[in-house]
Amino acid sequence: xxLFFQQILNGLTVGSVYSLVALGLTLVFGILHVPNFAHGALxxxxxYIALTVMTALGxxxxxxxxxxxxxxxxxxxxxxxxxxxxxxSKDPLPIMIASIGILFFLESFAQYMWGSQYQRMVTPYGxxxxxxxxxxxxQRLLVIVAAVFLMVxxxxxxxxxxxxxxxxxxxxxxxxxxxxxxxxxxxxxxxxAIAGGLAAAAATLAAPINLVFPSMGNLVIMKAFVxxxxxxxxSIPGAIIGGYILGMAESLGATxxxxxxxxxxxxxxxVLILTMKPNGLFAKGVR
Amino acid sequence: xxxxxxxxxxxALLLIAIxxxxxxxxQYYLQILILVFIWTIAVYGLNTITGLxxxxxxxxxxxxxxxAYGLGLLTTKGGVPxxxxxxxxxxxxxxxxxxxxxxxxxxxxxxxxxxxMSVGFLIYLLIYKSDLTGGVRGLIGIPNPAPIGPLTxxxxxxxxxxxxxxxxxxxxxxxxxFHSLLGKTFVAIRNSEELAETLGISxxxxxxxxxxxxxxxxxxxxxxxxxxxxxxxxxxADIHVAFEILLYLLVGGIxxxxxxxxxxxxxxxxxxxxxxxxxxxxxxxxxxxVLLILFYPRGIVGGYLMWRAKRAKKKQILQAQHAKGGKEHxxxx
Numbered sequence: 001x002x003l004f005f006q007q008i009l010n011g012l013t014v015g016s017v018y019s020l021v022a023l024g025l026t027l028v029f030g031i032l033h034v035p036n037f038a039h040g041a042l043x044x045x046x047x048y049i050a051l052t053v054m055t056a057l058g059x060x061x062x063x064x065x066x067x068x069x070x071x072x073x074x075x076x077x078x079x080x081x082x083x084x085x086x087x088x089s090k091d092p093l094p095i096m097i098a099s100i101g102i103l104f105f106l107e108s109f110a111q112y113m114w115g116s117q118y119q120r121m122v123t124p125y126g127x128x129x130x131x132x133x134x135x136x137x138x139q140r141l142l143v144i145v146a147a148v149f150l151m152v153x154x155x156x157x158x159x160x161x162x163x164x165x166x167x168x169x170x171x172x173x174x175x176x177x178x179x180x181x182x183x184x185x186x187x188x189x190x191x192x193a194i195a196g197g198l199a200a201a202a203a204t205l206a207a208p209i210n211l212v213f214p215s216m217g218n219l220v221i222m223k224a225f226v227x228x229x230x231x232x233x234x235s236i237p238g239a240i241i242g243g244y245i246l247g248m249a250e251s252l253g254a255t256x257x258x259x260x261x262x263x264x265x266x267x268x269x270x271v272l273i274l275t276m277k278p279n280g281l282f283a284k285g286v287r
Numbered sequence: 288x289x290x291x292x293x294x295x296x297x298x299a300l301l302l303i304a305i306x307x308x309x310x311x312x313x314q315y316y317l318q319i320l321i322l323v324f325i326w327t328i329a330v331y332g333l334n335t336i337t338g339l340x341x342x343x344x345x346x347x348x349x350x351x352x353x354x355a356y357g358l359g360l361l362t363t364k365g366g367v368p369x370x371x372x373x374x375x376x377x378x379x380x381x382x383x384x385x386x387x388x389x390x391x392x393x394x395x396x397x398x399x400x401x402x403x404m405s406v407g408f409l410i411y412l413l414i415y416k417s418d419l420t421g422g423v424r425g426l427i428g429i430p431n432p433a434p435i436g437p438l439t440x441x442x443x444x445x446x447x448x449x450x451x452x453x454x455x456x457x458x459x460x461x462x463x464x465f466h467s468l469l470g471k472t473f474v475a476i477r478n479s480e481e482l483a484e485t486l487g488i489s490x491x492x493x494x495x496x497x498x499x500x501x502x503x504x505x506x507x508x509x510x511x512x513x514x515x516x517x518x519x520x521x522x523x524a525d526i527h528v529a530f531e532i533l534l535y536l537l538v539g540g541i542x543x544x545x546x547x548x549x550x551x552x553x554x555x556x557x558x559x560x561x562x563x564x565x566x567x568x569x570x571x572x573x574x575x576x577v578l579l580i581l582f583y584p585r586g587i588v589g590g591y592l593m594w595r596a597k598r599a600k601k602k603q604i605l606q607a608q609h610a611k612g613g614k615e616h617x618x619x620x
Contacts, residue, residue, distance in 0.1 A: 034397050083577055092396045093343055097537065098580045100530055105573025112567045218526070222408060225401045264412055267405040271390075274402050278393040 006134055007251045013140045013209070015247020016147030020202035021220055022227040022239040023154065024195030030171025030234045031188050032084060034092045037099040039199060040221025041106035044214065046072045046200025047207040048114050051121050061123045065204040069197040076196025077189050085188065089174075110214040121207040143205045150201060151240060154194070158236070167191055171234055219263060226270040304451060308444045317447050323555045324450040325511050328457045330535045330547035332504030335461075337533070338542035339470060340497040341477030343396075345529045346387070346403035349410035350502040352524035353380045354509025356414060359426040359519050364419075369433035373514070377506045384502030385495070392494045395480075404526065411524040425520030432514050446515055453511060457504060458548070464500075465544050473497050477542070505532075534572055537579055540586030549587055 021043055028036045050068035053059055059067070079102060087095050125138035158164035169177045170187045178184065203216075210216070227246055231238025246266055254262040308317060329351055336344050357376030361367040367375065391402045414420045432440040432449060440449055464470045472493050475483040480490050513519050522528075539550020554572070561568055583590045 035401065083581065086581055093337075093341070094580045094584055096343055096397065096400055097533065098577050100533070101573045101576030101580065103573075104527075104530060104569040104576070108567050108569035108573060112570060116566070222404065226405070229398070229401065264409065267409050267412075270405050271402070271409070274394050274398060275390045278395070278398065 002134065003255065005132075007255050008248070009134060009136060009140065011248035011251035012244070013143045013247070014251055015244035016144050017202045017206040017243075018220070018223055018227055018247050019240045019243025020147055020150060020198050020205075022224040022231070022243045023151070023236065024198040025221075025224045026228045026231070026234055026236060026239040027167070027171070027191050028195045029228065030167070031089075031191050032095055033089055034095045034099075035225055035228065035233070036084075036195075037096065037221065038079065038102035038106065039195065039224065040217030041103045041110075042072050042076055042196050042217070043199040043203045043220055044110060044217035045075065045106055046196075047121070047203035047212045047216065048110055049200070050204040051119060051207065051212050052114070054121070061125075065201060068200040068204050072200035073193040073197040076192040076199075080189055080192040084192075085185070107214050107217075114214070116214055118211040118213045121204075121212055123208040125208070137209075139208045143209070146201070146205055150198065154198075155236075163187075163190065167194075223266045226266045229270060230273060301455075308447050312444075314443055317443050319555065319559055321443075321447055321450050321515060323552050324454040325508050325515065326532070326535060326555065327454055327548050327551040328511065329505045329508035329532050330539070330551050331457050331461050332501040332508065333532050333536050334542065334547050335464070335473070335501040335504065336497050337501075338536060338546070339464075339473040339477060340494055342392070342494065342498070343400040343533075344403045344498070344501065345400055345526065345533075346391075346407040346410070347501070347505045347532055348526065348528035349407040349524050350380050350384060350505035351509035351512070351528065351532075352410060352414060352519075352521075353383060354506025355513035355519045355523060356420055356426065356509075357506070358510040358513045359429045360419065362430055363426060363428055369430055369514075370435070373432075373510050376510045377503055380506030380509075381499055381503045384499050388495045388498035388502075392491060392498060404529075407524065407526055407529055411521060411526070414524050415521040420521070423521065425518060427518050429513050429517045429519070431517070450511060450515070453507065457507070461544060469493070469496070474542075534576055536586075537576060538586055540588030540590070540592075541584075543586070543588040543592065546586055546588040553587070 021039070024042075025035060025039050028039065046068045049071050050061075050064040053067050054061065054064040083098050083102065084095065087098060089095070123139055125142055128135050128137050129141075131141070158168055166177070166182045166187050167190065169180070169182060170184065170191070174184075177187070223246060224243075227242035228235075228239055230245065231240075231242030246269070249269065250262055250265050253265045257265075307320070329347065332350075333344065333347050336342050354376050357379045358372050361372035361375055362369055365372070387406055391399060391406065394402050415422060420426065434440065438445070440446060472483070472488055475486065475488060476490055476493055484490050509523070512523075535551040535554050536547055537550065538554050539548065540546030558568055561571060579586065585593060
């Protein structure tokens, strides 16, 4: 039973990271109407920036996280301005291909800048503590707490401020948003910034548990795709719940089924879901 | 008149391709060209489903790998004669892709892209983790192609002709496909599935056919690759390979007949020239992809065709104006 609860806790940690990444992805989906393949690269760059400022400048972990969030948010906006805003949102193929191009560039860039070896991020929260009879590292708890904090913050922003409402409006109906005078360019830039920031935060939170390497974003982004398909494309609660479901499934699956094929679970799940419901779970209406 | 000029040009190109090993018996060049030929076949495969039919498939590295591993496993562990294994490997991929397509093609646009990406990843993971495929260590000792009558395949020149033969076969097949009703059906589906359906086209059946053809071509390329390199590893099923095939297609011109050949030739050659970049070559190719999508979404061949069409139109307008102007002159006189 203790093992079970340990795995639940692990699932919560992993799920928090997935949820944050999927949240950004689902927000951007509301603008592009196509999942952004380059989102995983933003995740990876975020971890590297935090690691670099922490080791080179010797700043504290939280300041490193903040710097990473700001820089990646900026990078995300630049991406939107230079590439995505120039592409027709009605044609999905060019957007997908362009985002793949960006993904490749950033991955190669990271390899060039920081090398392809695996790097460890050291935090002041490596100690283990006892919690209800379970042994956990502080970092794992921090991931959960910080993720929930960010989600609440995002929720408040989207529901309580005008700017947040504009983002929601854009994702619900582009034309409707134009009609009431929402500035599409501003909303689009802001959405990309938030998505990039969330990805960087998720990466920096997860980095001390996992490792930092150039292709670290690939698996995460593929799983984030799975999550937003499970949770419904563009749905914010869907991304959060989907993230935790997948985190749990992986964590429990690794213990009780097979640790070797842990990464398979997400894709088997996806293949099963799309096999039965080609437009994803919770698909709204028909074409 | 114009048609014959084009025919002469193609014949000249073919002659150069055939005479190349005699004119330039340089091993290095031949090796590069062999790789160009193999990849071009795979790119034609992707072009059938993505270019013609408009469905972005990211599973093609997987099909390429199934073709290669099919041949490798059948010859090294199954003891099947080479050419039989060759045919079986492709048949196996077609068989598998039929069932994948049956399910995958029910999804549309980005769902299809993500679905095929997941399928590609599953294939990679299965090859990587399975004991049968040799896992990370890969598969070694794949035999050379067995001799057909007096033809043996041991020298690099003989490999060159073998690959050239299969490439020409593929191009001929694609040429016939492009000008057939089936090819036009695929394009109709790309332009609008709803419209195609209204015209009485069975969208699912045609999409499935395009998918199976494209997987079969990828498998053919994979089997050829395995028989040429004779060592295969799980990396060939990696998503990066799928992206690379897409890059070749994009540079040449998506949905065009000559695009895959030209794109693959240029990118492979560029890769060889930028060899000092090695693993960082995406630093150059990533932005190229983005720039192409932004400014030349139809690639080199597509861009050329558009330029020609524009010029022809301009000429027409000019001629019409000229004729009109002439008439006015006549009236004035």
